[in-house]
Amino acid sequence: MAKGSGLGVRGWLLLGLTTVVVLAATGVWNPFPTMWDWVNRRQPISEPDVTWQQRIGGTPRSVTIAGDALVIEQRTRVEARSLATGSQLWERKADWSAVAGAGPDAVVAVGRLLVKGYEVLDPTTGVTRRRDGDAVAVWTYRNLLLDAHCVAATDCTLSAWDPRGTAPLWTAFLPGVSTGLLADNPNLLDTRRFTTNRIDDGVAGPEAVPPLLGFPVDGRVHVVDTATGRVLQNVEPDRDERLAVIGGRLLRITARSQDGNCYFAISGRDSATGQEAWQQSGINLRTADSAGCVQREDPYGARNVLVGVSPDGREAVLDGYDGRLLLVTANSERVLAVDDRYAVVRTADGGGVSARELGPGQVRWNRPTGEKAGAALTPYAAIVADQKPNRLVALDPRTGRELAVLRTSANALAVGPAGMVIGEGREIGYLRFGATGGNPSGDGNGSDGGDPGAGSDPRPQHTCGAKNESCATPDPGK
Template structure:
């Protein structure tokens, strides 16, 4: 038996050597077909996808841009047609982001460690506008902001529409060394994250009324309507500043009695007058423990922030005026929120329900296990479950079923007509009903 096994191993080694020689001498190369066979996978959502396409690798992000699909990798960018997944163009850019919506949408691309960016047509890849000086770019549904700094250290923030028209420019001081590439983090609010759904599934959000630029411990606050520097906020010891809902939120955390005590004050620049304040409101800017170090921004939308009251019950607050939009019962948990709706997991952990923040009413309710995750987009509520693997899309306002598919793929993007799912190197378009 041993000699027989050795003989078969010898035959196999000889065959491999022969194939390598044939491939290197360009006589016959079987490896592309072999790897294609190895990489061939089954359908992402059998019977539910409009198309499925093998892409160039594991994507960093995927975005539906009008009638195109933008796929960003670590060192390149590709675009495919939304109708049939025909490859439209490719670029060796290191990063890409989408600004605008509908027919006004554009793709912004750039290189790491290099100033400047390009604004390109999402369907043709043609360059509409090129910049050679900006160090950081922020892309929104309603426009583009870029930051450029001179040799003396002074920086300038510029607002653009997606057609390349300048709206305003404002001097911000010397802050550019900490901000680069696409959409660097600002002191604002962060969306809640969900397993099985990409963090950026909702696409670009509207440009906020105020943006805060970090500057060596301070925050320079810019009014995006007028293009004016309206405040330079200087948080004190134990404080953190976040800009949301057109207000500057100063969160104070105090360590005492082995725990943290929180307070929030919302002010209105440029006068800085207090609009609202709450003692005991925890915006979850600090981790667990008694150190009270605030190292994260509040969760929420542009004008809605998620907090916890002194007895541990979650609540949603309007940042611009401090109104309590929803106060949860014991054990209820917000799993997704934007400025219009929230998705709440019941205390029984077996149901999800939609909540309209305009009137506080439940818009839909659905059985879902404790492992279900959810995300809110402008077009649908996405719910992903495991065991069984399933993705559901619902209307946020009515709960109408828009899609229900059996898949373990991750949902990366949504558009008016459907969503993009990715599994490994395969991408599929799952249309809404």
């Protein structure tokens, strides 16, 4: 029997494809854009959905809220997006970026690795506000920008700028600076922040400049007053010491090896006279490794406080200015996050986290979580990242009132006054606080420990620091 003379399956497919190509070429009907949109359709990165979601060109290295803009640092470029819509505002080639200032006064410093100089950009327009061609390092804060110029390895000038200023507030001489790869925010001798999975290290944005900064230069520490620019001390640590500048004090941390153990002592020194202002013994600030008690790390803490381990194994929070014990946890409790107002502590049974007010030690709120939950404190919200199931929760730091509850495997990238940014891979999204179904009663699934109406405003409260130094404005006339 003879075979049929039909086109067959392949023939019909080829004929159909040819017809579609002809229709698309003549403008009669073009299905390809719709098909590509279907293939490239973005899946929501959280449930409930975020206010907006955008796909960027690469995985971000840092994300910072700067006023009404979102500054995104990638490997070889920096871009800004509207915080309201997510639409791109501008893009620049740069190897690093850092935000200084806050709110409408915020700016973006950008530069290239191994190349001197930087530019200060407006975060909304990308317009260059100030250009510097010789600086070798930049440090950025909520109320100050510092840069360093070096005409020789041992001849450097440190300058302080208002973030939007055009003339330096003060200058100071330093015999060198430790600049790493000539980029932003080289290491200073202060505190190490607690880190956790799924919460970016820079989620809180730039901090207010401390009253004193410690610059490591050739094994010595130069202590600079950030209000006046005066170099107050030039100190060389002893062999068994590590120096740190925290809370307006120079701390001399001693770790002595004896009988197979490390014995610790902390001395807080007055910045002007060098005299001892306070002393604590037995608190392990986790600066030393187990081999010979050599101290290679900064102590854990934030702003004006340090976190260590007491001789009985409980964690302790100390005031860097006067050495007071602001909090001592119960056995098996662990500090997950701290600032100079509160500490977020994992409970002894591992089944929840609680916020403790530093000083009084009052429990502000409790919240059930998984054993591997992490946390971070920002001026505007406490962030809790939970697993199995994956959750990101933003809470009022003082009351525990829910600001946002997301079912997501994304990371918390940045927190601002009105919302937070989350991201997964190249996808980022912004969520306004109150846009998700939080607990309307304001009890945060636990005890708020205070005024039930006090959590209605997520703006930072009592954030000036223990000695009001964070709210002080450097006086250029001093």
